[in-house]
Amino acid sequence: MTCRVAVIGAGAAGIATGKAMLDAGLEVVLYEKGDRPGGLWARDNASGLSPAYASLHTNTSKGRTEFADLPMPRSWPDYPSADLVAEYLADYAERFGVVPHIRFHSEVVSVERDGPEWIVTTDDGEAGRFDAVVVANGHNWDPRWPDPAYPGTFTGMQIHAHDYRTPGIFRDRRVLVVGMGNSAMDIAVDASHVAHGPVLLSARRGVHIVPKYLFGRPADATGGALAVLPWRLRQRVAETMLRLAVGDPQDYGLPAPAGGLFQNHPTISDTILHRLTHGEVEARPGIERLDGEKVVFADGTADPVDVIVWATGYRVGLPFLPSALVGDDPERLPLYKRVFHLDEPSLAFVGLMQSTGAALPIVEAQAKLAAAYFSGGYALPPAPERRRAVVRDLRAATARWGDRRPMMRVDFDRYVAELPREARAGRDRLARGARPFTPTDREESTRMNEADRRGAGTARHRPGARPPGDRDPRGLRVLVTGASGTFGRAISTRLTGLGARVVGLDAAPRPGDPVEVIACDLTDDAAVPAAVAAAIEKLGGLDVLVNNAGIGGPAPAELPPGDEVRRQLEVNLLGTWRVTAACVDALVESRGRVVMLSSRMAVMQLPLAAAYGASKRALVAYADALRMELGTHVGVTCVYPSAVRSPIHDSTAAAGLSLEGMSRYEPLDGVVDAVLRAALSRRPRRDVTTTRRGAVEFFLARHVPGLTDRIVARTFADRVRSGAFKGAELAAGAVRRHTGRA
Numbered sequence: 001m002t003c004r005v006a007v008i009g010a011g012a013a014g015i016a017t018g019k020a021m022l023d024a025g026l027e028v029v030l031y032e033k034g035d036r037p038g039g040l041w042a043r044d045n046a047s048g049l050s051p052a053y054a055s056l057h058t059n060t061s062k063g064r065t066e067f068a069d070l071p072m073p074r075s076w077p078d079y080p081s082a083d084l085v086a087e088y089l090a091d092y093a094e095r096f097g098v099v100p101h102i103r104f105h106s107e108v109v110s111v112e113r114d115g116p117e118w119i120v121t122t123d124d125g126e127a128g129r130f131d132a133v134v135v136a137n138g139h140n141w142d143p144r145w146p147d148p149a150y151p152g153t154f155t156g157m158q159i160h161a162h163d164y165r166t167p168g169i170f171r172d173r174r175v176l177v178v179g180m181g182n183s184a185m186d187i188a189v190d191a192s193h194v195a196h197g198p199v200l201l202s203a204r205r206g207v208h209i210v211p212k213y214l215f216g217r218p219a220d221a222t223g224g225a226l227a228v229l230p231w232r233l234r235q236r237v238a239e240t241m242l243r244l245a246v247g248d249p250q251d252y253g254l255p256a257p258a259g260g261l262f263q264n265h266p267t268i269s270d271t272i273l274h275r276l277t278h279g280e281v282e283a284r285p286g287i288e289r290l291d292g293e294k295v296v297f298a299d300g301t302a303d304p305v306d307v308i309v310w311a312t313g314y315r316v317g318l319p320f321l322p323s324a325l326v327g328d329d330p331e332r333l334p335l336y337k338r339v340f341h342l343d344e345p346s347l348a349f350v351g352l353m354q355s356t357g358a359a360l361p362i363v364e365a366q367a368k369l370a371a372a373y374f375s376g377g378y379a380l381p382p383a384p385e386r387r388r389a390v391v392r393d394l395r396a397a398t399a400r401w402g403d404r405r406p407m408m409r410v411d412f413d414r415y416v417a418e419l420p421r422e423a424r425a426g427r428d429r430l431a432r433g434a435r436p437f438t439p440t441d442r443e444e445s446t447r448m449n450e451a452d453r454r455g456a457g458t459a460r461h462r463p464g465a466r467p468p469g470d471r472d473p474r475g476l477r478v479l480v481t482g483a484s485g486t487f488g489r490a491i492s493t494r495l496t497g498l499g500a501r502v503v504g505l506d507a508a509p510r511p512g513d514p515v516e517v518i519a520c521d522l523t524d525d526a527a528v529p530a531a532v533a534a535a536i537e538k539l540g541g542l543d544v545l546v547n548n549a550g551i552g553g554p555a556p557a558e559l560p561p562g563d564e565v566r567r568q569l570e571v572n573l574l575g576t577w578r579v580t581a582a583c584v585d586a587l588v589e590s591r592g593r594v595v596m597l598s599s600r601m602a603v604m605q606l607p608l609a610a611a612y613g614a615s616k617r618a619l620v621a622y623a624d625a626l627r628m629e630l631g632t633h634v635g636v637t638c639v640y641p642s643a644v645r646s647p648i649h650d651s652t653a654a655a656g657l658s659l660e661g662m663s664r665y666e667p668l669d670g671v672v673d674a675v676l677r678a679a680l681s682r683r684p685r686r687d688v689t690t691t692r693r694g695a696v697e698f699f700l701a702r703h704v705p706g707l708t709d710r711i712v713a714r715t716f717a718d719r720v721r722s723g724a725f726k727g728a729e730l731a732a733g734a735v736r737r738h739t740g741r742a
Contacts, residue, residue: 002027003374003439006120006130008111008320010102011039012089013136013351013363016067018098020367021134023472024375025498029130030098031122033107037093040140041086043165046105049141051162051183055190056082059182059268060358061218064412067092067364078218108320111135111347118346131439132374135318136350136363142317145310146178152290154308161187161311167194174304176200176295178287179311180207180254185272187309192280199275200303202295204286206255208266209273214245219268220357235260252276253283259402316352316408332407334394336386337422338415339366345373345380346437354405357412365419369426377677378426379434420682427677433692471680474499477539477590478679479532481579482549483517484510486644487597490672491546495679503535505549505579522549522575532582542586544679547576547619548597554730555611565611572615577622584630593635595678596623600642600694603701604708607716608731627686635684641671642694666691 003026007017010032021028034047043052057079058065065080066072070092076084093099107123111133121127143160159169161183167190175195177188180203192199210219239261250256252273275281285298296302316330325344326333333352334342341347348370351363372378380386397406430436478495482488483504492502493514504517516538520531536542550572555565580594587594601609602616620638627636643665674690689695701708720738725731 003132003437004029004130005132005134005374006031006111006118006128007134007136008108008120009039009135009137009351010034010037010093010098010104011136011138011351012041012360013138013367014039015089015093015096015098016360016364017134017136017350017367017370018093018101019069019096020364020371021374022097022101024371024377026371026375028101029128030102031106031108031120032102032104035104036090037099037102038086038089039138041082041089043082043086049138051140051164052082052086053164053183053186053190054166055186058082058085058358059212060220061212063218064220065358065360067360069364070095079212108137111320112322113344132346132348132437134348134350134367134370135321135352136367137318138351139316140314142315143310144313144315146312150287150290152296153292154290154295154305155293156306156308158308158310161309162314164309167191170195170199170307172196173306174200175307175309176202176284176303176305177309177311178202179313180205180267181311181313182267182269184309184311185209185267185269187311188281189269189271189275191309192275196306198280198282200284200295200305201254201281202284202287202297203255204298205258206249208239208242208257208261209246209249209252209254210242210261210266210268211246211273212268212270214241246273255283255285331405334387334390334407336380336390337366337369337419338408338410339369340373340380340386342383342386342390348373352408353410353415354408355410355412355415361416362410362412365416369419369423372423372426373437376436376438376673377430378423379429379436380426381429381434424682427681431674431677431689432695471682473676473680476500476543476680477541478502478544478546479505479535479539479542479579479583480515480546480548481505481522481576482597483515484508484513485548486668487671488548489514490668491548491675494672494676498676500544501539503538505531505535522578523570525578528575528578529582532579536583536586541590542583542592543590544593544595545580545583545587546595546597546675546679547579548675549575549579550597550599550616552609552612554608556608556730556733557610558733559730561611568611569615569618572612573618573622576619580626584634587634588630591633593637593679593684594623594626595675596620596636596638597675598623598638598640600640600689600697602638602640604697604712606712607734637678637681637685637688639671639674639678639688639690640694640698641674641690642666642697644668644671666694 005021005026005028007014007021007028007030010030014030014032015037018028018030033049034042034045036042036045038045040050041052042050044050061078062072062076062080072080072088108120109123110121112119118130118133119127120130120133143162145160161179164187170191171194173196175191177184177191177199184201188199188201212219242261253276272281276283288296288298291302293304294302295305295308318326318330325341325347335349335352336342338353339348339350350366350370351359353362355362369378373380394407397409401409473495478500480488480492480502483492484506488504488506492504495502496515502515504513504515505520506517507519507521509517509519518531518535521527551568553564553568555568576596586592596619598619599612599616601613602620605613623636623638630636670690674688678685678688687698689698717738719725720734725735
């Protein structure tokens, strides 16, 4: 069942979310009030919500503003205009196929729960049902006016910065701009070229003013170079650099900053200091009251004013969500990693934050995290852990930023680095058996329930959805051994469905194989290099080798090794060795990845299958050696599935040695998921388990092997005494020892 996701908004946050959902194989609908993508950057958008004015440019440099998936053109200026950014966002939405999924002129008026689903209703009465909702409507569209209003009355014109477009409205008028943010500075500078007399700039609190260039480089790039330092140390270094470059705000008649740099958001402007020093803009303290055509300031002075521009910021508005979900003040809405609602994680938010830097890289990272969760490739921690994390983050934010939107605050560099780490942590939780979000299991995914506490459920992934990894599988060149077997066919099908190019090797290709399979006997020293070379030639190189080929069969350790033992060692170990050796040059060239399909028996041996366990344990040792020799250039990961119902067990069952009751069968999809996690994770992982139970068994076998051996031995003895192996010739010794009967 395909997960359906509603995205509210088609601004930068919305289209980044749409792309991430499409990349993850999800069905997505974007609701946009306006007539085009781009949100606040799209001037004159039919939504009427854009605050963009003609002179607006980014206050972060393009290298720190752009999406990672679509760099801005090198020919562009360091600080692009709003119109260029709007063009960039429109191109992004078109290029990545988001536009066909946008419903323009559709204002969302309500989002409500209906059992396991969400109902999204628009202003025309249309209602859609979804498995998940992502709120990406931005928070710079609902003007915040002074509250309470200043005492007195004003007979001139008042506008909010949201409604400013061009400086013509200020021509030959006396202008007062209230505020110290980026918009306030831009508008004051614009007005200073056409206004009557100097433009007055009023503020109760001061801010640091940072020029767009410091020492010949974009200022935020200089700040980014300091991001590795603790923020307090970074603050001292940056403040010293800023003081050397432009002095203190007080030198220009402005109030002293209320906090240190990187605490309160600085104002980025190259031009305001110039206009101040030339007397075209004059600083004023905070307003005391309004008095007809005059404004009286806190120091007792008064000035005649024709126009007041309130550059006093914006309120966070989520009018379509019930107060039960957002509380009285959306600015204080607690979210795990500023993305997931604590009580309803199928309700996510992208862009509901206040960053020390640009927004686009942040919303891109948030969107990818949300898409990973809704596609089943990332697991959230338990609810209590999520709440503790929010409390920790709020405590740290309050210590740094005080009481001004601490819940929403994020440090740009730290946060952009943190979200990929969180994505990896979520994949690790999946590997340990954490419960993923699935559209057929929505109720359990939203809250901790009894099944979660009992450890029920296994990590599953919908066929065709983007796998739980960071690397884009599209175009990857993959070689799969044992491609005509149960595992090989499933792995190849999933990879090709994700856009990878796959060629297989198998001793006996079958009609109807999902990919081209080259016939190859892995025990033939001469045949393997030739077959591998042919496969690499067909692929045009090699990015991932999946060593899946393997065979099983009965082989008690107490009996001399015969043909069955030699056959398993030859295929499972030496066959893998031959193929890998033939692929080394191609993998080194591409900085590729090797995935070894080992077995839980590599760490937790079961009786009567010594050859299989020994060959798989040797395979892990070979992987270790390979990692030591090639690890700087090639990633090597071992995957440890348990038993999956497949023909590999037929010969063991025919010999009367079925291990039913000794090993729990697991779903094939879970094994394929694990292989894809290993193949597509951003950084190669050493070991990947396939289920929660498997993760526990792996841990016990590695760290308390004596206990694990006793558990397995006791279980085996009970199985023997129950008569499970009665009449099995190869188990005669075990039956005699445990029952005293031949």
